[in-house]
Amino acid sequence: MVFWRKKKNTVQQEQDDRDQALLHPENEPELEPSTDYEASLANDDIQAELHVKDNDVIEELVVTPLPDAVPEISKEVTEEPDIDHTEEGGWFSRMSKGLSKSSSKITQGLSDIITKSKLDQDALDRLEDVLIEADLGPVTAARLIETFSKDRFGKDISEDEIKEALAENIAEILEPVAQPLTIEKPEKGPYVILVCGVNGAGKTTTIGKYTQQLQRDEGKSVMIAAADTFRAAAIEQLGVWAKRSGAVMFSKDVGSDAASVAYEAYEEAVKQNIDVLLIDTAGRLQNKSNLMAELEKIIRVLKKQNENVPHATLLVLDSTTGQNAYSQVETFKKMVDVTGLIVTKLDGSAKGGVLIGLADQFGVPVHAIGVGESIDDLKAFTARDYARSLMGLES
Structure with missing residues (x-):
C-alpha cells in the first residue's frame, strides 16, 4: 500500500524546523538509533501469513479432555433448609444480651452505691432498694441482703466482689426450680401439655418455638x-407455626367450645399415634372468673379421655409485667395445677429480677425462658447462667 504525501510549502517547512528544534535541542543524544521500516511486506510473506495450512493448525491444537460427568445433585441436598440463624456466641451470649437491660439497671445501682471501701449499713439499705427496683420483691431482696451481709459487713469489698457474691446467692435460690421439661410418651395416647396465661404473654409463639424444637431436636x-377459639388470628398463627415445623394442626371454627376442641384433638392424636399434644388456650386475665372457669372445664373434659392428662400445665409469663406476675402465678395456681413456668420477653424490659422473686415465693419449676424472637432464643432455664447474666458477669 502506498501513502501519498503532499510537498510542504516554505512557511510550513520553517515552522516544522522550529518545532523540531524545540523537541530535539542541539547536541541531545538520541535514545535509540532510528530504524527504517518497510512500507509493505513482500508478496510471499503476505501469502504465508494469510494462507496457513490446515495441518499446521491441527499440529498446534491442544485437545482438552471433556470433564467427567457430574452426578445429578439431589434437591434434598441443594435446597437450603429452613434454618433459624441465631446470633453467634452461643446461648449464654444471647441470654446476656437479652438480659442487658436488667443487668444494666442493677450494675448501675451498684456503681452508685459503692463509694466507700467498707460495706456499711447505709450501703446495704441502698443495695436492697436496688434489688427491689429490679422486681425481686421486698421479701426476696431482704433475704438476699441478709445472706450477703453475714460475712461481709464492715469489711473491704469491691463492686466486682459484690456482683460475684450476689450471683452466687441468687443461683442458690434459683437452683431448686431450674428444671427442664422432660417428656416421655405414655403407654396410652400422647403426652399432653396445656398452655395457659394472660393475654399477650406469648403463649402462641412459645408453642410454635417449642414445637419446632421438639421435632427438630428430639424427633418427636x-x-x-x-x-383459643375467641381469635381467628390465634388459629391462623398456630397454623403458620404448624406448617413451618411440619406439626399436625387441629382446629375448629371460631367461637367453638374450647373444651370440645381439646377433647377431639386428644382423640385424633391417639388415632395418629402422636407423641406430644400441645393445647393453646385463650388469654385470660386472672381476675376474670368466668374465663378461669373455662380453663378448669378444659381440664375436666380432658380427664374423661384419660385421668392422667394433662401431664403438664404450663403458665406463660410476660416478664415485662413485673410485679403483676406474682398475682398471675398465685391466681392460676389456685384454679389449675400449674406444673411449670415459661418466662418470656426477658429481652424487652429491665424486670428480669421478677423470676428470682417468683422462684423464692412459689417454688414452681421454671422450665424455659425466652430472650428473643428466634426459635433458639427459647431455652431450658439454668440457674447459674441466669444469675451471672443478670449481674453482668461472664459465664
Whole structure:
C-alpha cells in the first residue's frame, strides 16, 4: 500500500524546523538509533501469513479432555433448609444480651452505691432498694441482703466482689426450680401439655418455638390444638407455626367450645399415634372468673379421655409485667395445677429480677425462658447462667 504525501510549502517547512528544534535541542543524544521500516511486506510473506495450512493448525491444537460427568445433585441436598440463624456466641451470649437491660439497671445501682471501701449499713439499705427496683420483691431482696451481709459487713469489698457474691446467692435460690421439661410418651395416647396465661404473654409463639424444637431436636411428632377459639388470628398463627415445623394442626371454627376442641384433638392424636399434644388456650386475665372457669372445664373434659392428662400445665409469663406476675402465678395456681413456668420477653424490659422473686415465693419449676424472637432464643432455664447474666458477669 502506498501513502501519498503532499510537498510542504516554505512557511510550513520553517515552522516544522522550529518545532523540531524545540523537541530535539542541539547536541541531545538520541535514545535509540532510528530504524527504517518497510512500507509493505513482500508478496510471499503476505501469502504465508494469510494462507496457513490446515495441518499446521491441527499440529498446534491442544485437545482438552471433556470433564467427567457430574452426578445429578439431589434437591434434598441443594435446597437450603429452613434454618433459624441465631446470633453467634452461643446461648449464654444471647441470654446476656437479652438480659442487658436488667443487668444494666442493677450494675448501675451498684456503681452508685459503692463509694466507700467498707460495706456499711447505709450501703446495704441502698443495695436492697436496688434489688427491689429490679422486681425481686421486698421479701426476696431482704433475704438476699441478709445472706450477703453475714460475712461481709464492715469489711473491704469491691463492686466486682459484690456482683460475684450476689450471683452466687441468687443461683442458690434459683437452683431448686431450674428444671427442664422432660417428656416421655405414655403407654396410652400422647403426652399432653396445656398452655395457659394472660393475654399477650406469648403463649402462641412459645408453642410454635417449642414445637419446632421438639421435632427438630428430639424427633418427636407433635400436634397443636387451637383451643383459643375467641381469635381467628390465634388459629391462623398456630397454623403458620404448624406448617413451618411440619406439626399436625387441629382446629375448629371460631367461637367453638374450647373444651370440645381439646377433647377431639386428644382423640385424633391417639388415632395418629402422636407423641406430644400441645393445647393453646385463650388469654385470660386472672381476675376474670368466668374465663378461669373455662380453663378448669378444659381440664375436666380432658380427664374423661384419660385421668392422667394433662401431664403438664404450663403458665406463660410476660416478664415485662413485673410485679403483676406474682398475682398471675398465685391466681392460676389456685384454679389449675400449674406444673411449670415459661418466662418470656426477658429481652424487652429491665424486670428480669421478677423470676428470682417468683422462684423464692412459689417454688414452681421454671422450665424455659425466652430472650428473643428466634426459635433458639427459647431455652431450658439454668440457674447459674441466669444469675451471672443478670449481674453482668461472664459465664
